[in-house]
Amino acid sequence: MSETLESLLREIGACRICLDHPTRPLPHEPRPVLVASDTAKILIAGQAPGTRVHASGVPFDDRSGDRLREWLGMTKEAFYDPARLAIVPMGFCFPGLDAHGGDRPPRSECAPAWQSRLLALMPQVELVLVIGLYAQAWHLGAARGPSVDATVRDWKRIFERPGLPKYLPLPHPSWRNTAWLKRNPWFESEVLPVLRAEVARLAN
Numbered sequence: 001m002s003e004t005l006e007s008l009l010r011e012i013g014a015c016r017i018c019l020d021h022p023t024r025p026l027p028h029e030p031r032p033v034l035v036a037s038d039t040a041k042i043l044i045a046g047q048a049p050g051t052r053v054h055a056s057g058v059p060f061d062d063r064s065g066d067r068l069r070e071w072l073g074m075t076k077e078a079f080y081d082p083a084r085l086a087i088v089p090m091g092f093c094f095p096g097l098d099a100h101g102g103d104r105p106p107r108s109e110c111a112p113a114w115q116s117r118l119l120a121l122m123p124q125v126e127l128v129l130v131i132g133l134y135a136q137a138w139h140l141g142a143a144r145g146p147s148v149d150a151t152v153r154d155w156k157r158i159f160e161r162p163g164l165p166k167y168l169p170l171p172h173p174s175w176r177n178t179a180w181l182k183r184n185p186w187f188e189s190e191v192l193p194v195l196r197a198e199v200a201r202l203a204n
Contacts, residue, residue: 005038005121008114017109018093026107032092033059036118037082041126041202043165044068045135047172048091048106059087067173068131073196074203084203086125088118090134106134125165127198132172139167148172149180155191168195 012034018026033049044060052062058080060068069079078084091106092114098104115138119125130136136144136151143158145151151158151169159168171177171187181187 003117003121005036005118008117008121009036012092012114015092015113017113018107023108026093027096028054028094030093031057033057033094034089034092035059035080035082035085035087036122037086038122039083039124040086040122041124042084042199043086043088043122043125043128044131045128045139046087046089046131047134048089048103048110049094050103051094051097054094059089063175064173067175071170071173071192071195072199074199078203086122088115090115090138111138127202128165128167129195130167130169136169140169143167144169152187152191159194166198168198170195 012032015032016030018030031049031054033053046060049059050062050064053059059065060079065079069076072079074085089106091110093107093110095104095107111134128139130139133148136148140151140158143161145154148169148171152171155169159166161167168191170191171180
């Protein structure tokens, strides 16, 4: 029997690989957070849920989400409509905190287990918004730069590559990146108009 998106999401919902076969056990029960869709033409490829998202089960349910929705020019209602937008981070569960109180990187077990299977069931996606280091490494491969900064600066070349889906690298919308955004006003003047035009074209 062919795999369906519904059956795959049930399997993901029951995933325990970070507990049952870990290199470093997840410090809490798994709670996968993602929005998969067989109709949405835009895919947000992010990092992993944070503490607030782990508690709510709603992706980008935090200040980062507020900034991201501003970048996209989308209301909350539109943002959380799976007919318009899919949200598939590199790690589906909150990875825990490091010694300094920051979020750990996405779990290394997650993407190899699920990403290719999910993307194969979403062939309608025309635009992937690639947020942060780990998502850019997975989705862009050799096309990415040596850092998130370098990759985002090279956005036009990456976005204009032939074929579908198109990829648009973005910095993380975390408020920790406010200083970067102030130092790089070209992001707002050059990238955001293209981003919002694509969202208006594909998500209406």
